[in-house]
Amino acid sequence: MVKADQELQIVERHLRECGFRWTSQRALIVREALRTHEHFTAEQLLDLCRKVDPKVSRATVYRTLAVLEEEGFVEALDTGDGGRRFEHVLGHEHHDHMVCLECDKILEFRDDELERRQELAARRAGFEIQRHSLRLYGRCRECRARDAEAGRR
Amino acid sequence: MVKADQELQIVERHLRECGFRWTSQRALIVREALRTHEHFTAEQLLDLCRKVDPKVSRATVYRTLAVLEEEGFVEALDTGDGGRRFEHVLGHEHHDHMVCLECDKILEFRDDELERRQELAARRAGFEIQRHSLRLYGRCRECRARDAEAGRR
DNA sequence: GTAGGTGCAAACCTTTTGCAGCATG
DNA sequence: CATGCTGCAAAAGGTTTGCACCTAC
Numbered sequence: 136m137v138k139a140d141q142e143l144q145i146v147e148r149h150l151r152e153c154g155f156r157w158t159s160q161r162a163l164i165v166r167e168a169l170r171t172h173e174h175f176t177a178e179q180l181l182d183l184c185r186k187v188d189p190k191v192s193r194a195t196v197y198r199t200l201a202v203l204e205e206e207g208f209v210e211a212l213d214t215g216d217g218g219r220r221f222e223h224v225l226g227h228e229h230h231d232h233m234v235c236l237e238c239d240k241i242l243e244f245r246d247d248e249l250e251r252r253q254e255l256a257a258r259r260a261g262f263e264i265q266r267h268s269l270r271l272y273g274r275c276r277e278c279r280a281r282d283a284e285a286g287r288r
Numbered sequence: 289m290v291k292a293d294q295e296l297q298i299v300e301r302h303l304r305e306c307g308f309r310w311t312s313q314r315a316l317i318v319r320e321a322l323r324t325h326e327h328f329t330a331e332q333l334l335d336l337c338r339k340v341d342p343k344v345s346r347a348t349v350y351r352t353l354a355v356l357e358e359e360g361f362v363e364a365l366d367t368g369d370g371g372r373r374f375e376h377v378l379g380h381e382h383h384d385h386m387v388c389l390e391c392d393k394i395l396e397f398r399d400d401e402l403e404r405r406q407e408l409a410a411r412r413a414g415f416e417i418q419r420h421s422l423r424l425y426g427r428c429r430e431c432r433a434r435d436a437e438a439g440r441r
Numbered sequence: 442g443t444a445g446g447t448g449c450a451a452a453c454c455t456t457t458t459g460c461a462g463c464a465t466g
Numbered sequence: 467c468a469t470g471c472t473g474c475a476a477a478a479g480g481t482t483t484g485c486a487c488c489t490a491c
Contacts, residue, residue: 217366219455231409272421275413346448448485452484455480
């Protein structure tokens with residue numbers, strides 16, 4: 136996992152440069168966050184960290200996630216049901232999400248024309264976009280197939 | 289306010305048809321929700337209702353909002369900071385939102401091409417869209433102007 | 442009459458905060 | 467060795483739930 140190590144070092148260097156201290160807890164939390172390719176909740180990240188070091192505190196995980204979000208290494212996304220998931224953005228390029236309401240799977244997609252139209256709409260309104268969030272909620276291919284199957288039976 | 293009354297009756301008829309009971313509390317809550325043209329929080333709606341009937345319960349407001357959302361009369365939108373706002377959709381046509389992170393204003397916009405591209409992206413993934421949410425976060429025209437002004441001074 | 446709805450209060454869940462002690466730069 | 471970070475526990479939102487009573491149908 137050379138790549139994960141590289142990413143970890145990028146985060147470490149950046150945070151140090153910004154005057155943050157690089158503690159063993161932060162190293163652990165960032166390592167686990169980068170390792171997770173899924174969209175994770177704060178609680179799940181805490182569990183992952185506690186498997187390695189059972190005394191990591193919930194508060195530290197939240198505080199570190201806040202730092203990572205501020206510095207742009209992590210993005211939060213609301214799942215629509217009031218919950219929040221995080222994903223790391225290092226190495227990922229920007230993408231939007233389709234959320235399956237049946238199996239909770241999150242699909243990623245990207246469409247440059249979509250991005251352009253958003254910029255255009257903002258420009259027309261005199262609005263400066265800092266970030267944006269596009270989510271399609273519905274049923275994924277697999278759930279549709281399964282439901283169709285079940286209906287036929 | 290003939291239009292508001294019409295809308296109220298549409299909701300009443302629909303809920304009755306779905307087997308929900310039409311109680312005085314629901315009538316009040318729906319009336320206040322329809323009257324509000326802003327994007328409101330559950331708590332704000334509760335306050336509005338309590339001005340009319342001080343003993344309306346918070347639980348009933350939440351329960352009614354859930355029914356209204358299920359039946360498609362109301363939509364929830366996350367404000368990005370963990371909060372949730374609601375808006376009624378009766379008489380509105382679908383639109384997306386720009387959220388100003390400085391003054392919390394919410395601007396509405398609509399772009400048919402955006403909608404089409406979303407449909408297209410979903411079709412490519414075999415995904416069936418039930419609803420979607422697009423939000424641009426940033427700075428509105430007024431805040432940009434004010435900030436530019438302040439910077440110049 | 443009987444579901445279903447309501448009010449109250451307590452429970453819940455996620456996130457934040459105050460504070461004393463600790464570790465990093 | 468000063469400041470920033472951590473862990474703990476408690477507080478703070480915002481939302482849901484259990485339960486006894488009430489009311490629309």
